[in-house]
Amino acid sequence: MAEAFRGEFYQKVDGKARVSIPAAFRAVLNADDPQKGEKGGARLYMVYGGKSRTFVECYSKRGADQLAADIEAMDMGSPERMRAERDLISRSVMVEIDADGRIVLPPKVREKMGFAGDLPAEAEAALAGFTNRFRLYRKEVYEAELAAEDDDDIDPLTLVGRHKRAG
Template identity: 65%
Template sequence: MGEAFRGEFYQKVDAKARVSIPAAFRRILEAEDPATADFPRPRVYMVYGGKNRDFVECYSKAGADWLAAEIEAMELGSKARDRAERDMISRSVMVEIEPDGRIVLPAQVRAKLGLGDGPVEAAFAGFTNRFKLFRRDVYDAQFEDEDEDDDVDALTLIGRAKKERGM
């Protein structure tokens, strides 16, 4: 994996559904999707599938290729693979980034996020090899009830995961 998507950024989505991808995220998308004759501009792969998700998961070209390879490694014809292919591959869209760093959010993405016709604010949240795009109020609501956290430090969770992997 290259550089990780890190941080939280808030951007306005205008009435034409245009939004600027944060510069830090654009640098990663550019690095992981070198220009070609067919695609001179970097792309972002937006996964809007999954009925229980209130966000859109966004990958670089390299990240989208990694995701597809992980799904291809699953048992062909299995329910799990069929669901992963449906939610993560079929229900995704590739968008080229404009030279000014903006994209126009496709209709499926706008529907997933519950964006209306008027201007709204979006939240971009880094998640190592991907970032998630939320409507700002939905993202903020996740943190209203932080008492729900089990008071375990995140580093402890990382240590537990390493132990489970036998490291």
């Protein structure tokens, strides 16, 4: 990956279910997809599987290929691999970013985000960077999760490197 997905952005979702991908995220998607899609735009892989997930996980071409390789390394036929394949591979969709930097949210993605049926006039999405991927939320859901997590009184810097110290 040339760069990481960093930051959080709020974007309007128009009546045609189009949302703009922030320029910083587009730069990563472009760098990770040198061949591009059929129309010449970078491809974005959107994972909408997982019942308890309140977001859609979004990967670049390179990130989606790495996720698939990690799943293929799991034991064939194991319940863990079968679940990972179902929720992370089967329940995903690829979209191409258009010349204006937008994507159209596919029906399954809209459904996962709670945008089934007609979109509200003020529909808004939150896009949150997570280094090798970003998450796409309905704005209200993202803000509610942030509010709930910000009450834990843990300094996040104390978490960084913890797994290295424990081993």
